[in-house]
Structures are given as structure tokens and as C-alpha cells.
Amino acid sequence: DTGVSQDPRHKITKRGQNVTFRCDPISEHNRLYWYRQTLGQGPEFLTYFQNEAQLEKSRLLSDRFSAERPKGSFSTLEIQRTEQGDSAMYLCASRGGLVGYNEQFFGPGTRLTVL
Amino acid sequence: AQSVTQLDSQVPVFEEAPVELRCNYSSSVSVYLFWYVQYPNQGLQLLLKYLSGSTLVKGINGFEAEFNKSQTSFHLRKPSVHISDTAEYFCAVSGSSGTYKYIFGTGTRLKVLA
Numbered sequence: 001d002t003g004v005s006q007d008p009r010h011k012i013t014k015r016g017q018n019v020t021f022r023c024d025p026i027s028e029h030n031r032l033y034w035y036r037q038t039l040g041q042g043p044e045f046l047t048y049f050q051n052e053a054q055l056e057k058s059r060l061l062s063d064r065f066s067a068e069r070p071k072g073s074f075s076t077l078e079i080q081r082t083e084q085g086d087s088a089m090y091l092c093a094s095r096g097g098l099v100g101y102n103e104q105f106f107g108p109g110t111r112l113t114v115l
Numbered sequence: 116a117q118s119v120t121q122l123d124s125q126v127p128v129f130e131e132a133p134v135e136l137r138c139n140y141s142s143s144v145s146v147y148l149f150w151y152v153q154y155p156n157q158g159l160q161l162l163l164k165y166l167s168g169s170t171l172v173k174g175i176n177g178f179e180a181e182f183n184k185s186q187t188s189f190h191l192r193k194p195s196v197h198i199s200d201t202a203e204y205f206c207a208v209s210g211s212s213g214t215y216k217y218i219f220g221t222g223t224r225l226k227v228l229a
Contacts, residue, residue, distance in 0.1 A: 042207075044219070093159075093217075102147060
């Protein structure tokens with residue numbers, strides 16, 4: 001399968017714990033996006049990478065959130081000191097191949113539940 | 116900045132009937148427009164996109180959409196729906212340059228009834 005993959009698919013944690021999610025984009029894609037989707041809402045943009053450079057961060061991305069994309073390949077999203085309001089689906093998308101250059105390809109998401 | 120409005124949060128329709136899901140957008144710059152479908156506990160799958168050119172866009176699974184610049188709309192249509200079309204549908208807009216990040220609407224839940 002050459003699509004976008006995310007790991008884990010589900011994460012349950014207690015308030016105050018740190019969590020880290022991983023996204024593996026389609027291999028030839030140089031652009032990578034993170035979105036957050038809460039229940040009953042559309043996805044909201046969190047951050048954007050072009051290669052290894054993080055070029056835009058939403059104001060939704062508080063100081064407790066950090067994202068990286070070392071070497072311009074996979075990306076990680078870490079949430080420190082989780083809060084119940086962080087419970088959501090975290091979606092990763094990539095873009096930039098020869099096929100479908102102008103669209104984003106989404107992974108299956110990581111569903112986070114903070115107890 | 117862009118924004119997207121999906122006025123209908125839920126649309127019930129009988130199987131084999133036509134359906135239209137409405138999407139209006141606002142933007143001060145040229146945009147690309149997209150419709151995605153999301154099945155429960157899954158990611159988003161692209162149905163169709165408008166980048167430029169013909170305003171009538173055909174997508175997968177028999178869906179089509181029409182870009183109307185004067186009304187800033189991009190409504191999704193299907194002439195005959197199936198039970199399997201039951202899902203959440205999202206309209207999204209991005210700028211035609213820059214980061215190309217998406218701004219999504221709040222979604223429309225399509226419920227196809229037997």
C-alpha cells in the first residue's frame with residue numbers, strides 16, 4: 001500500500017500524559033499537513049511542512065503541541081500534558097507527487113481519547 | 116482568508132433519488148475547491164476537485180459538482196443515490212498558491228434510506 005499511513009490508529013491516555021503520533025506520507029510527496037477533527041466538525045488545519053521546514057502553524061497549535069519532520073520524510077506530532085479538550089481525530093495529509101499534484105491525500109487518522 | 120459554509124448538517128434521501136449537497140465559500144484570492152467523503156472512523160477520500168477550466172466537474176462514484184463564481188458556490192450532486200453513499204461529506208477550499216492548506220466546512224451527513 002503506497003498511501004499515507006498513521007500510527008497508532010487509536011490512543012487512550014490519561015490527562016497530563018504526553019502522546020506522540022507518527023505520519024508516513026506518500027514517498028514522493030514533499031508537502032505534509034496535520035489537521036484536527038473534533039466530533040461533528042470538519043477538519044481544522046494545524047501545521048504545514050514543505051520538506052523538513054515547518055512553514056505554517058495554526059493558532060490552534062498551542063505551546064503543548066510540537067511537530068517535526070526530520071529529513072523531510074515521516075512526521076511526528078507530540079502533545080504534552082494532554083487535556084480532555086485534546087480528544088479528537090488527528091489527520092495527516094501529504095501532497096506533491098506527479099499524480100494528483102493539486103490535491104491532498106489523507107491518512108486514516110489517529111483517534112485520541114484523553115480520560 | 117477563506118471560509119466555507121455547508122448549510123445542511125444532515126440530508127436524508129431515499130435510495131435512487133437525486134441529491135444535492137450545498138457548499139458556499141468566500142475568498143479574496145483565487146481558489147481551488149474540493150469535495151471529500153468520510154466513512155465512519157476513516158480518513159478522507161477525494162470525490163472531485165475544481166482547479167480551473169470547465170465549471171462542471173465529474174468525480175468518482177457518479178458524483179459531480181458545478182463551480183459558480185458569481186454565487187461563490189460549489190454544490191455536489193448525484194442523480195441517483197445508493198445505500199452505500201451514506202457518509203459524511205466535506206467541502207474544502209484552498210488558495211491557488213502558497214501552502215495550499217485546506218479550509219473545511221462543517222460537513223453534511225448524507226443518510227440514504229431504503
